[in-house]
Amino acid sequence: MMGLPSLALTGFGPTGWGAQLLWAAGMTVAVSVTAFAIGLAIGGLGAWAKLSGGRVAGWLATAYTTVLRGVPDLLVIYLFYFGGSQVLTSIGRWMGHDGFVGLNGFTAGALAVAVVSGAYQTEVIRGAVGAVSRGQGEAGRTLGLSRWRVLRHVLAPQILRAALPGMGNVWQLVVKESALISVTGLVELLRQVSVAAGSTREPFLFYVTGAALYLVITSMSGALFQAAERHSRRGWTAAR
Amino acid sequence: MxxxxxxxxxxxxxxxxLPLTLSLSAISILAGGVLALALALLRRSSGIGSLFVRAYVFVFRGSPLLVQIFLIYYGLSQFPALRHSVLWPFLRQPYWCAVLALALNTAAYASEIIRGGLIAVPSGMIEAGRALGLSPFRLFRLIVLPLAVRQALPAYGNEIVIMVKSTALASIITLxxxxxxxxxxxxxxxxxxxxxxxxxxxxxxxxxxxxxxxxxxxxxxxxxx
Structure with a gap:
């Protein structure tokens, strides 16, 4: 039954799951940040391949974004979790180690979500690069700046400004997708909530608490992204 | 190899x-689409209705779909009142729990897409309809809705693809x-x-x-x- 005693279950008292839930929420943030960072690197590479890589690189990048955006994320997580252990085991056997080598849930899950988010990130970055006019880079070169300084001081800030809203969306996607990593047994927020729900027989209370904690994570990080967007636009809207 | x-x-x-994937997708997209249209219209109203829709969209877009599925599948059965209600024959089945979660979830995203389409209808078109003496219902049915649907269709297409992918989560509740x-x-x-x-x-x-x-x-x- 729902009532006041059951609320103590989500608190920090002796019967409360508060500390475990907070720890698990931290794990969700950690796995999401890892996946987002790797996905960002993949996205940069993918955008480069699509924009100025050769024909083969461009084709590979298109195949990558098409497949990863058209296939359920859960399948990708299964591929990395089961397939990763398979690859590690055969590498181990090749190196003379007999027996099963498992890929842990954190690594497999973060890699899987990274590869999925990298596909979305590729499109975000590609669009942002396209939004900055060619003349900007040429003007920088005319001023005698080196290629690196043109990228660092002229192009990158403008690309980032155009890409930030899209990156914010990808981040939200990553946080929500990280819940699927619970199928690997990694004790992130959803897994911890499920365990608590099972052992207290209060599934409604704990899943509502879990949903609320996800809302806290997504809305707080959303505010952070909005602040970053404002910062990247400073002096820009006024000047137009 | x-x-x-x-x-x-x-x-x-x-x-x-495949048949199960298709039926999960079709029923939840249809039900979610109807709900989304209602939510988008309610969002345009002033006061409590609009506030409710904003809260709804915030909750369903800000939390993972899998949590929503678990909440409905495991969470609702906790209440004896619900177990004795007419809804129980449906909600005791994982299939209908998945459909309900998917439909409620897509309704949140789709209502924003439809809202965007409704906003994009040029006001001149609506004024022209009014000048022709169309009733509010016929104005909506003959002018606003077709234009909004055309505007929203590309984004809605993406949402349909996302929904088909999302049906994969139903496998976690045994489907x-x-x-x-x-x-x-x-x-x-x-x-x-x-x-x-x-x-x-x-x-x-x-x-x-x-x-x-x-x-x-x-x-x-x-x-x-």
Missing amino acids: IDPAFLTDTIGQLLGG MEITGIAHQIIGDTFRSFEVFLCAGAIYLALNSLIARGVWLIERRLSPIV
Whole structure:
């Protein structure tokens, strides 16, 4: 039954799951940040391949974004979790180690979500690069700046400004997708909530608490992204 | 390395889950679409209705779909009142829990897409309709809705593809659709890469058919310029 005693279950008292839930929420943030960072690197590479890589690189990048955006994320997580252990085991056997080598849930899950988010990130970055006019880079070169300084001081800030809203969306996607990593047994927020729900027989209370904690994570990080967007636009809207 | 007999056998087994994937997608997209239209219209009203829709969208877009599925599948059965109600024959089945969660979830995203379409209807068109003496209902039915649908269609097409992919989560609450069967085959054979290849190909084929269909409707609804 729902009532006041059951609320103590989500608190920090002796019967409360508060500390475990907070720890698990931290794990969700950690796995999401890892996946987002790797996905960002993949996205940069993918955008480069699509924009100025050769024909083969461009084709590979298109195949990558098409497949990863058209296939359920859960399948990708299964591929990395089961397939990763398979690859590690055969590498181990090749190196003379007999027996099963498992890929842990954190690594497999973060890699899987990274590869999925990298596909979305590729499109975000590609669009942002396209939004900055060619003349900007040429003007920088005319001023005698080196290629690196043109990228660092002229192009990158403008690309980032155009890409930030899209990156914010990808981040939200990553946080929500990280819940699927619970199928690997990694004790992130959803897994911890499920365990608590099972052992207290209060599934409604704990899943509502879990949903609320996800809302806290997504809305707080959303505010952070909005602040970053404002910062990247400073002096820009006024000047137009 | 790659064993063609295994691939064709796997594809055959996975296709057994296609009807379930399709029915989960179709029912939740249809129900979610109707709910989304109602939410989008309520969002335009002033006061409490609009506030409710904003809270609804915030909650369903800000939390993972899997949490919503678990909340409905495991959470609702906790209440004796619900277990004794007329809804119980439905909500005791994982199938209807999945459909309910998917429909409520897509309604949040789709209501924002439809809202965008409604905003994009030029005010001159509405004024012209009013000047012709159309009743509010006929104005909506004959002018606002068709223009909004045309405007919202590309984004709605994306949402449909996302929904088809999302039905994979139903496998976590025991439904043996394509991904559920894929998981089972991986567990039996440990050939995750081949199984991923087969299941991925089915989803990609399905999604490109949908994208093509949406594109055809878009073309049909576009005025000749």
